[in-house]
Amino acid sequence: MEVIKDGGITTPKGFKAAGIHCGIKKRKKDLAIITSEKESLCYACFTQNTMKAAPLKICEENLKSSNNQIKAIIINSGNANACTGDRGYQDAKLMTKTLAKCLNIEVSKTLVSSTGVIGAYLPIENILDGIENIVKEISEDTKNAKDCAEAIMTTDTFIKEIAVKIKLKDDAIIKIGGISKGSGMIHPNMATMLGFITTDCNISKKLLEKAFKECIDSSFNMISVDGETSTNDMAVIMANGEASNNKIEKEDENYKLFKTALMFVCSSLAKMIVKDGEGATKFLEVNIKNAKNKNEAKILCKSIINSNLVKTAFFGCDANWGRILSAMGSTGVKFDQNKITISFCNNAGDIVLFQNGEPLNFDEKLALKILKEKEIIINVNLNQGNEENVQGWGCDLSYEYVKINADYRT
């Protein structure tokens, strides 16, 4: 596998993109498009929040009626079109209709995604004019890919893109590209996560869905900025088959190669989101080792990265391992605390704080040195099962997070 320098959403064959300003935000780019000339097999994961925003409902309908064959996605930032009732639904529909008309494709072959303020109606005229303009801009240029990645941003401070290529057993070269956006908004309102992945790999519907689901579960679903599930979260993959590899139809070596690369793309994008978390000053990687099973390990891992007390302790460079144990204990997962070892490590060193159920008399100076670094690895070895390692990523909780989220909407 090779990471492609300056690669992004248009790196895989046959995909084009663009990003422009259409007038939702004051000046910044706020409208993005991704297209595939060939019909793309498409699979999408949506938020578990029952207050699902209007565009997500349209996506579900279109994926169903097109049998997962998609040619274009339109995305706006600055307004989430959530909690906007029937008018919001009609607005989202109008976006797909206009997109389809401008591209001369069927409406069912389009998707729509929104992120931004909740509970405000879209400035729909600006957006419809914007769609007419953006379709004229689409190309596979690197610049366009970057514009697209930029136009989906809200309070993100940097664009999030990546692309990789791998050689399959039949010597075919396939590429996977992706962009994402993280937490926060121009008018802070929601920590919405969006992820869009493209690939030219030729793969069966069943296996694309399986690989993407598993990769999302171990990447985007294992990060936390503030434990909030947005009304607009979505992750989409499009596979147009243009790499002309022998179609991947069983879980063979080629499938494994594809899935490993996809996991790399998803987890890279997920980690970028955490690193750009609202007000984050530290990146935390939590490893839960030797749990009884994956599900329990995930619950423990998420509880640690979601805990305000853990997060504030890391913000304050406090080696407060008690809060880690307490966050684990609050999950209800049963474990034997007498077998647990907790350690922190990074470039600055490695320190064990708790072992076999007893607190250790550790070197506070070394702990502080480790905690002052920007990236900290927290290892929790349960020593009570064979689930080797489950990873999750989070950030600290800072004054800045409170500031960003306390600001007025207007």
Place this chain on the structure above:
Amino acid sequence: MEVIKDGGITTPKGFKAAGIHCGIKKRKKDLAIITSEKESLCYACFTQNTMKAAPLKICEENLKSSNNQIKAIIINSGNANACTGDRGYQDAKLMTKTLAKCLNIEVSKTLVSSTGVIGAYLPIENILDGIENIVKEISEDTKNAKDCAEAIMTTDTFIKEIAVKIKLKDDAIIKIGGISKGSGMIHPNMATMLGFITTDCNISKKLLEKAFKECIDSSFNMISVDGETSTNDMAVIMANGEASNNKIEKEDENYKLFKTALMFVCSSLAKMIVKDGEGATKFLEVNIKNAKNKNEAKILCKSIINSNLVKTAFFGCDANWGRILSAMGSTGVKFDQNKITISFCNNAGDIVLFQNGEPLNFDEKLALKILKEKEIIINVNLNQGNEENVQGWGCDLSYEYVKINADYRT
């Protein structure tokens, strides 16, 4: 029912208390005692956190072996004796043994409770000396009750006590007193909630347990400062029967009078905890009206008061009702958003923000006026069931919360 001025833990007949400094904290009071000359029927609720601290284990054992007959509780603040392995367990045991010896009672008739830093061993010599001293101080004086309430505090900024009296149908007067402590520590570590209630009411074991459980579920269990469950949370009630009322043995009028008064005591103590939440600048009361059932209403209510995004919005005086809906949606509870009405109110006014699934064009100036007050009532009317009203209480999330919890342990 009458609230007794300056009433507290020693207001009910036959209870004594004291609070002293024994040397866990630098200068502040850190050791408290509550005793009943007569054996008291005792019921306790413990944390759901599986990393239960050592003293809680001792309490469970003693309640079992004494058949819920307790005469004394010793409580220390400044050190939680949690995550301290076998040594912590032996230390907690030693505290009850010393207490029993000094009072000349059976060990099984004692309880022990701790709150403070996690993962540090108790300065056990200081505490054992302290127990020998504190038993000489016990009395029913108001001053002693206040010393006791003070000695269980950690980062609390004020003592939390209350007492009420009610007249039963047989003209007997019974009293209920209580103290509690809230979130945070001298060396901030855990948001531990402790609550101790005394009553001279003569009541059966079954009904005392039933009333206390139900009151806790609607009071202490419906508040949130930061959504963290401590390793040391506990709430205890002691009923010594000294009021000599006809024993309450069925769910009659007297039981209802007792339970209403107990609920008042518990919810008053719970609200004081929220008002004194770490860094809190605002007190939030959430009312979930007309849900399908109590359980769903509680889940929705807790999700709102636990949401960092909701809490920071209130800190910033932002009428961000979208975050309330999103927090509700993230629970997985099914509801029809088209029937929901959301409004805020307090002394400054009353404003409807969302009605029948559509955002309202509300008066931002009035909203700001309401949000600038210290206490805000959030009404969420689901309009889809007969569960009249479920209440919960929380506070905002401020810079100060981050500051308190980011400070070094040492």
